[in-house]
Amino acid sequence: MKAWAVRGALLVGALLTLESCSGPAVRPSEPPAPQPELLTAPRVARLIPSHVKDRPAWAQAVLEALEAQQVPPTVEPTCQVLAVIEQESGFQANPAVKDLPRIIRRRLDAYAGKLGGVGRSALGALLALKAPGQKLSFEKRLKTLKTEKDLDQFFHELLEAYERHYPALYSAADLASELFTSKRLAELNPITTAGSMQVSVRYALEQDDGEHSEPEVRASLYTREGGVRHGTSRLLGYSADYVQPLYRFADYNAGFYASRNAALQAQLGRLTGKKLVLDGDLLLYNDQGEPRDEDSQTLSALLLFRKRHAPKLSERQLRKDVRKEKEAAFEKTETWRALKSTYARVTGETPAYARLPQLTLQSPKLSQERTTAWFAQSVDRRYQRCLAHHRAPGP
Structure with a gap:
């Protein structure tokens, strides 16, 4: 064997021995996965449609609501909350309801009509009253109702007037006193969801756990902070393995x-x-x-x-x-x-974890028939736009 070949063989053997003694080759470690961005109030404000008033205040309300749920303010949950607010109220803390006086008058008349002439007379007597400090009777105030908060206040004062004047208003018939009760009148209030995220009033009361009265809880839903806080809890305050x-x-x-x-x-x-x-x-x-x-x-x-x-x-x-x-x-x-x-x-199939429910929505506040699937898909389109806006280059 030639000298260069012998030296080469010895060198290869030495390298193999050295590698076996030093253990496996060390490979460069992979870089850690990037941490998701935590949005600041100015960044959240830029995700809100430009026509919305007080965008910084809405952004702050969303961040505080996420913090209350211990949800990091990454883009996904933030856009989910923003999408529901936009869908439900267009960023209005106290949304207006189309044709509200007509809706309420029809409900009151239908209820009083169950008693015939006696019922209509009793309803007329009740609506002719005035709440303390009010210049207009309930009858005239009814024609001025515009927002959910207006209606809640109207019903609250109407029930107080009923309780003050009962049973004098209904002495004409025992039947009227049986059917006209404060509980039944309260049930005529169509506002069961309220505020910027249209949260179920019953859900908000359950979350409040008796710390405040129902009128106080309802009033909190008509504030920007209260509506977003309760709505974010309703949206994100439970665990589910949904992939979308x-x-x-x-x-x-x-x-x-x-x-x-x-x-x-x-x-x-x-x-x-x-x-x-x-x-x-x-x-x-x-x-x-x-x-x-x-x-x-x-x-x-x-x-x-x-x-x-x-x-x-x-x-x-x-x-x-x-x-x-x-x-x-x-x-x-x-x-x-x-x-x-x-x-x-x-x-022989893997059972799906979720599918859209088949449910028709019932609410006097809706002007046409809607379904849960329509609602979810409409919110999801707003959510996708929010994500796209976040990914787009900023100014």
Whole structure:
């Protein structure tokens, strides 16, 4: 062997020995993933449509609401909140309602009409009164109503007038005194969602936990800060494994976990052959949001599913599990696991986690028929525009 070849072989051997002694080769470490940008108030203000008044104040209200929910103010949750505000009120803390005097007059007349002439007479006597400090009677004030807050104040003072003057107004007939009550009059108020994010008044009262009266809670919803705070809580204050905010927008309209439950209803219908309304409610509820005693169509289908596919799941356990349908904990129940696993086995498909509920919206404040899907898709378009605005080069 030539000398250069011997030296080369020795050199290669030495290098291999050195590498084996020094351990595996060290590769350059990958750079850490960039942290998401936390938006400042000026940056949030630039995401709000340019025609909106007081953009800095709206931006600050959103940031404070996110902080209250312990949600970092990254672009995604910020744009979700902004999209709902724009959809629900166009950034109005106290939104106006189209044809409000006509809506209320029709509701009052229809209610009084149940009593015939006596009812109409009693209603006329009540509307002829004046609230303390007011120059106009309720009848004349009714014609001037424009905003939700106007209407809430009108009904609050109307009920106070009723309680002050009852039973003198209704001495003409016992029937009138039975049907004209403060509770029934209060139920004629169509404002069940209020403020810039149209939050359910009942939800806001539950979150307040009795610290303030209902009029005080309603009044807070008509402030910029209160409306955004309660609305952000309603939108982001619960956990769900949605891959798109579209489903969270649908839940905002239809109720917690409506999109998750609508997907389960669709899978249940396929397994049982029952045609179910995919409204996201597995139970029936009363006006106070409490479960009713009678079985819903979905619950009846679940009982049929148990009989056919999951006999080891007791009816008692199933009924107990379904009571958790408005909670994240429902996904940990035997009923959830049984239905999802059976669907995968029978159909050979992975069960979807969410789908848009099929729900028609009912509100005197709506001028035409709308659905939850329409609402969610409309909000989502605003959300996507907000994201695009954030990505666009700034001034």
